[in-house]
Amino acid sequence: MLHRIDHTPSYSLLEVTLDSGETVVSDAGAMAWMDPGIDVKTTTRGGILKGLKRAFLSGESFFQNTYTARRSGARIGFAPGPAGDIRHLPLRGELFLQKGAYLASSEGVQCDAKFDGLRGFFNEGLFILRVTGSGDLFFNSFGDIQEVEVSGEYVVDNGYAVAWEPSLSYRLSKARKIRSFLFSDQILLRFSGRGRVWVQSRSPHALASWVYPFRPRKKNNS
Amino acid sequence: MQIDILSRGAFRSALVRLSDGESFISESGAMYRASSNVDIDVTTRTKGKGSFLRGVKRLLGGESFFLSKYSVTGGAAGEVGLAPTLPGEVHRIELDGASEWITAGGSYLGSGGDVEIDTQFQGVKGFFTGESVFFLVARGRGPLLVSAFGTVREIEVDGELTVDTSHLVAYEGSLHYRVGKIAGSWVQSFLSGEGLAIHFTGRGRVYVQSHAPNEFGRRLGPLLPQRN
Numbered sequence: 459m460l461h462r463i464d465h466t467p468s469y470s471l472l473e474v475t476l477d478s479g480e481t482v483v484s485d486a487g488a489m490a491w492m493d494p495g496i497d498v499k500t501t502t503r504g505g506i507l508k509g510l511k512r513a514f515l516s517g518e519s520f521f522q523n524t525y526t527a528r529r530s531g532a533r534i535g536f537a538p539g540p541a542g543d544i545r546h547l548p549l550r551g552e553l554f555l556q557k558g559a560y561l562a563s564s565e566g567v568q569c570d571a572k573f574d575g576l577r578g579f580f581n582e583g584l585f586i587l588r589v590t591g592s593g594d595l596f597f598n599s600f601g602d603i604q605e606v607e608v609s610g611e612y613v614v615d616n617g618y619a620v621a622w623e624p625s626l627s628y629r630l631s632k633a634r635k636i637r638s639f640l641f642s643d644q645i646l647l648r649f650s651g652r653g654r655v656w657v658q659s660r661s662p663h664a665l666a667s668w669v670y671p672f673r674p675r676k677k678n679n680s
Numbered sequence: 681m682q683i684d685i686l687s688r689g690a691f692r693s694a695l696v697r698l699s700d701g702e703s704f705i706s707e708s709g710a711m712y713r714a715s716s717n718v719d720i721d722v723t724t725r726t727k728g729k730g731s732f733l734r735g736v737k738r739l740l741g742g743e744s745f746f747l748s749k750y751s752v753t754g755g756a757a758g759e760v761g762l763a764p765t766l767p768g769e770v771h772r773i774e775l776d777g778a779s780e781w782i783t784a785g786g787s788y789l790g791s792g793g794d795v796e797i798d799t800q801f802q803g804v805k806g807f808f809t810g811e812s813v814f815f816l817v818a819r820g821r822g823p824l825l826v827s828a829f830g831t832v833r834e835i836e837v838d839g840e841l842t843v844d845t846s847h848l849v850a851y852e853g854s855l856h857y858r859v860g861k862i863a864g865s866w867v868q869s870f871l872s873g874e875g876l877a878i879h880f881t882g883r884g885r886v887y888v889q890s891h892a893p894n895e896f897g898r899r900l901g902p903l904l905p906q907r908n
Binding site: 601602606613659674 | 686688689690691692693709711712713714715716718720761763765766767897898900901902904905906907908
């Protein structure tokens with residue numbers, strides 16, 4: 459499986475070239491275009507329960523699409539929802555992703571929702587994505603992706619962590635002064651251990667809050 | 681203090697490296713990553729005579745109520761990453777202690793610990809079109825970070841320049857300015873869709889952004905459910 463990622467980091471697009479019989483998996487809805495000679499199968503991959511968990515708990519699709527080439531050299535373009543970066547990672551083992559960050563992978567990679575406990579409550583919901591297996595993994599962000607090597611401790615603002623290695627543990631913390639909590643913008647993920655965390659340079663939440671005041675007001679005559 | 685503008689692509693941000701004893705201020709909520717030895721405090725003060733009232737004034741300036749202050753203690757160096765909300769560029773302006781810079785309310789991203797930040801209220805004219813005309817004044821010595829929605833065009837003024845308020849990012853304090861209408865009369869100015877303008881005279885630099893945040897907001901807002 460060959461791949462190239464074009465137009466990084468602002469309008470990244472993933473193009474995969476398959477050999478005959480080769481398969482790539484993506485989140486349903488990520489395919490932007492493809493050559494003829496590719497069979498598309500829509501499945502829950504791993505069973506209905508896994509699909510349900512993905513859909514309702516982790517912001518991904520219930521279904522995943524499996525693309526299998528009938529001929530060599532067939533190409534598929536995958537585009538993420540938000541404008542931003544796509545990163546490729548040769549996965550061997552396990553990686554955690556923020557909700558919605560999974561784009562595509564080779565067949566040997568499984569994607570499942572993971573209950574993250576109450577500590578995840580302030581982050582993008584109670585669940586995160588857990589990808590396991592070995593093969594190519596592609597994940598995406600809103601904005602640029604920066605890779606940070608953590609050795610010891612590193613702080614990432616809530617909602618900006620795209621992916622992190624299982625060798626890192628994290629806990630939620632507030633900025634030190636208690637009054638900062640009242641203003642709800644200083645909830646931090648404190649990663650510790652040794653490993654990599656990928657950080658995005660913009661937050662969909664922050665953008666949504668920014669747009670909020672532009673919403674029309676409800677009229678009072680109802 | 682070393683500042684890297686992470687300048688790949690359309691979603692730029694700044695990574696500020698602080699040595700022991702140094703500090704940096706930002707709009708609250710702008711921090712998205714930091715080393716663990718950075719102490720994050722919420723403040724209403726900057727250098728100078730800080731007060732609660734200044735925090736209120738800042739709210740009117742279009743920024744969050746409070747500023748965040750980052751400092752490093754304990755000997756080791758630390759880093760803080762700062763990002764604006766909207767896509768666009770981040771620029772660094774170096775304050776030399778002599779001249780001040782004025783930023784539009786929404787364009788202030790951060791500044792060095794020795795830079796004083798104050799709010800300037802530009803009168804009620806802004807309410808005519810619903811545009812706020814509030815500025816933040818930065819004076820002292822050190823770096824000032826501004827963010828733009830889109831790209832920044834730097835314009836050297838020698839004489840006169842008219843800028844739509846919603847496209848203004850920052851300007852040099854050596855310039856004189858007057859807030860006013862764009863067209864001949866208020867009605868025409870309103871109909872022209874250009875809203876309020878700032879007329880600069882004198883010599884100095886002006887930063888203008890390619891896109892107006894409030895125009896973007898006005899496109900998106902009506903597509904969303906009503907609020908109460």
